[in-house]
Amino acid sequence: MEDEVSVLFMPSGLRGQVPVGTTVLQAAQRLGVDLESICGGQGKCRKCQVLPQEGEFSKHGIVSRADHLSELTATELHHQSRNRLKGARRLGCNARILGDLVVDVPEESQQHKQHIAKAVTAYDIQVQPALHLYTVTLPEPDMHAPISDKRRLQQALVSEHELPLMDCEMSQLRLLQPALAKAGRQVTVAVYQFQQIIAVWPGVKREVYGLAVDLGSTTIAAQLCNLFTGEVVATADTMNPQIRFGEDLMSRVSYVMMNEGGDAAMTQVVREAFNQLAKRAAKSAGIALEDILDMTVVANPIMHHLFLGIDPTPLGGAPFTLATDQTQVMRAAELDIHLHPEARVCTLPCIAGHIGADTAGVILSERPDLADEYVLLVDVGTNAEIVLGNRNRLLAASSPTGPAFEGAQITSGQRAAPGAIERVRIDPETLEPRFRVIGCEAWSDDPEFAEKSARVGVSGICGSGIIEVVAEMYLSGVIDRDGVIGPVAGKDSDRIVQDGRTWSYVLQAGERPIRITQNDVRAIQLAKAALHAGTRLLIDRMGIEKVDRIGFAGAFGSHIDVKYAMVLGLIPDCNLDKVGSVGNAAGTGARIALLNFPSRLEIGEILPKVEKVETAIEPKFQEYFIEAMAIPHKTDAYEELAKVVNFPAPKPKAEQSGDEGRKRRSRRRRPA
């Protein structure tokens, strides 16, 4: 057998054993590490640059040294001489691994196939999994006391581990006698919920794993965790392959309604995606798929039902009745998910027809039910799920924001992916914009921007970029409070152009122009009005004036600058330092449920007490919605905010035909 060494890639944390002499690029590919390579390992493209680390990584049992890589090759020396390979960097395709190693993959060497923001959110979870391992050595069989090996196993678990008498899954009972024979009558069993033996191994077994999956309409993200340490040992993400049946939820439900067997087809592809994710995560972590014994899933109601194989048609129209609003536990195999043969799957409960298990995950992560203060939690997608409350009372609603916040139905909109504009600033004096795209650190006014962004390009604008550009357009006077675009008084800018009967703002000119049209601003207004009306409804219902804390969950929430969200009136008044992203709270909720079994019971107790507010049948919703179309919806709030963050006040606009009598405001400089 060839000698193997340990290699750990950072920042992904992916690790594994590779044979001595493997190139770093080969190792990365084998372990599923995101390391760019265009020339196919010929040493030409220089994309696969890595930085070897020196030091003792005792947590991982690795002593890493630069000389654990082969010496610099002629190719690398050549690139160094031309300053294309700086410092201690190496070409992944040239450097061969000779000893244990920790390797940094710099940002620019990462492939960025898909910018998936459902990263692991740090969270302190009390590890108390649904299953435990027990190792016992059974007495030899005795013809004078002819009892079965199953009964001997039960007796050992009772006497040595004080467990109740419990049954054993038949598939595992089949393994018992061979396991006993193999390991001198020593076996390890996995006991689920202290009541059922679901796995049997010969000898000693120490570690088993679980998957926490956040199943979104667009993205599926899995966290593979050690069930006893709680450590996230690998993550894996993929696009939801159901997209081919319809981009958004409603089009997928329509697909089911229109196509016999459409639900089964969508169920099948999403389960296949789960299997692929599980395989990749297991491979990344260097564990066997069969060592995964538990899984938790959060999802919106339609994804949730489709995953379980339940026809979501009733969720496609009023009265939006869920088949189940409870925690469901079943065997992974029943869902065609291939982990350990007796692995369990637990789906967190959905709350109502529009409020899913993902929101249950957010609640589990943020625990508003334990808070003294009034907490508002917002998870923005095609619908915005909103939770408001504290230890005394919880309300939940879903507001039909539409997909504008996700970049859909926006002229130059796109998903959050490399090349998408995510940050925008407009100079209030010149009205010139500058922006940053995903996958490039430089701003567009950086002289080297063209070179630096060459790889990703500038392909469109994503949700957080849209929020910023519309807010900046407002702050610079390009749009007024009603959202109307037009020339700014005293400014002569070719950024504001006539576009048929309305005006547009040109974010990027040239061959592939990116412009914000009047319709785009309207779409954002509609979306933010829906979100605002929903939160206002809940605040009303709660009978309070103001919320104490606001948490944005999810990818959108992680990216947007909350100041801009407040400028546009997406969220209600709140101290700005009490507003922030809560990360991928849904995914964190899935991980909490995975690692802390009691939380599954708790969420089952919390949810029935949550009061569901159905926006569609609330008469006030429409009223609030219309009121919330303007920007900002409340002048006072804006003024307050402007003071706090030292925003400029919105600038006066040139008088436009049909848009006369607009008030002028004094300008304030915005800090750079």
Place this chain on the structure above:
Amino acid sequence: MEDEVSVLFMPSGLRGQVPVGTTVLQAAQRLGVDLESICGGQGKCRKCQVLPQEGEFSKHGIVSRADHLSELTATELHHQSRNRLKGARRLGCNARILGDLVVDVPEESQQHKQHIAKAVTAYDIQVQPALHLYTVTLPEPDMHAPISDKRRLQQALVSEHELPLMDCEMSQLRLLQPALAKAGRQVTVAVYQFQQIIAVWPGVKREVYGLAVDLGSTTIAAQLCNLFTGEVVATADTMNPQIRFGEDLMSRVSYVMMNEGGDAAMTQVVREAFNQLAKRAAKSAGIALEDILDMTVVANPIMHHLFLGIDPTPLGGAPFTLATDQTQVMRAAELDIHLHPEARVCTLPCIAGHIGADTAGVILSERPDLADEYVLLVDVGTNAEIVLGNRNRLLAASSPTGPAFEGAQITSGQRAAPGAIERVRIDPETLEPRFRVIGCEAWSDDPEFAEKSARVGVSGICGSGIIEVVAEMYLSGVIDRDGVIGPVAGKDSDRIVQDGRTWSYVLQAGERPIRITQNDVRAIQLAKAALHAGTRLLIDRMGIEKVDRIGFAGAFGSHIDVKYAMVLGLIPDCNLDKVGSVGNAAGTGARIALLNFPSRLEIGEILPKVEKVETAIEPKFQEYFIEAMAIPHKTDAYEELAKVVNFPAPKPKAEQSGDEGRKRRSRRRRPA
């Protein structure tokens, strides 16, 4: 749709609906009724004769009249004229069914493909099944109270039926909303053990069924029962297809040991046989396979383990350790048994490595644990399972009788099948035998025997025939107490012939002679000595002198004449009127477990208290075994018996070389 009428075949009890105009033979074939036909329905072979019944069969809702059959055809009239079709008999292939009908299939018209004695044994069972049906109508969904349909269902079961809050299998949850939509929000659910919803149907559902299966090494017999009335609506039997891997249990275990995957292959074929049986039974009863929701199985340990997919190798040698000695409940689907998707299978517990769930079934059927008197239960196969005890104490053992009682390893031995000699009498004066074969009512001394037995022939001798012939040989002096065959003093009979160094008794001369050799008698002596030694061991262990009642279970037990069994010393002393067949007690036990759920718990409580006596390690077993070789093992007992049943005393035998000094006895005439 064509008109259909009801037809019920007796004695099988198989019934169903057939279109008007169907011939009786077609109907029989469709319903799985055992009706002979050789000429393929041409009216030539006259094998398919049936007798229509007249009368009101109110239990079955049938008013049967002879004129519900078409008029006699020319073919039938022709056969009548030649006296080949007697009385009211009809040819099944000619008579067409015009109205509801009950049809007798005379013994000689039955095919007797396989003489399977595992018939339904009448037994009064308190019907209390493991599952119940509940029909509820759920309120319409309400957007103001957005709860899931699952929760509504739970609430209805709690409030209307006082059931606990219970979960629903995912496969059935998928059916809930479509069922509600289909039947005006009325559904029927099946609840298993008052704790789990395992089936959902739209609207009202009234009847579901269960299968009780007796899985033997040779035969598999299924009883399909209505779970609420307890009625056996169909039975089906088949050979155990594992026979191709080995005739007896040990050869099958050897097959597993010698062939990689041998256990899986045997598991697969036996499950396929289960599926075929279930299909046939469902078809016979005219029900859908999906209406079968529960199943119980009894089997010996090796069959039991193979059915469950457990490698039986540890049962092939000391210490004969069972993988499980408990009741196992799982989904039929897990065992590749295709009934309702959530149908359950319950295997009764095995007692020890040689004492199976079939014995558990015998205990459940006979309940020796409730008796005041000492009950001895014997189930004879390749091994004899023996249970002895009463309400205070139960003992069980398995005794290695070998296959002689099943006709194996006997010169002219065969299984109990048409053509096998099952009854034998030897004239003590002439030493001439007369016998009867399975499938023919006439004795061999009937002048018409040749004609009457022509169809089945005389092919060999089965277990019960062997017992009788050996006992009769003893009673007529052909063998002595040590089992030695030889000429009888004063008798000149060509039935006793020299056969090398020993003698044989010729039961049938001619081209296909059937003779009982010295080795055959030895085989029976060994078998009966083993059985006797086993029972004596248990009687010893129990510390009693005499048992109060003896029950023979199984096919062998149903066929043998207990007098002969006692003459040979198969069974210990007991009042003859307290000895009898208990029918297919194992199969009855399976049916009890199926129909009376509490009995499954009871057997689980009884069995651990049963003291297992391992004959292989009991020093006294060998001693008793040797002592029990002689016939009868106790002269006094025989004398008692002879008085009671008016047997002749054993006759004196001619002095043979090496067999001198034999006592002579006075003869008594045996009644005809």
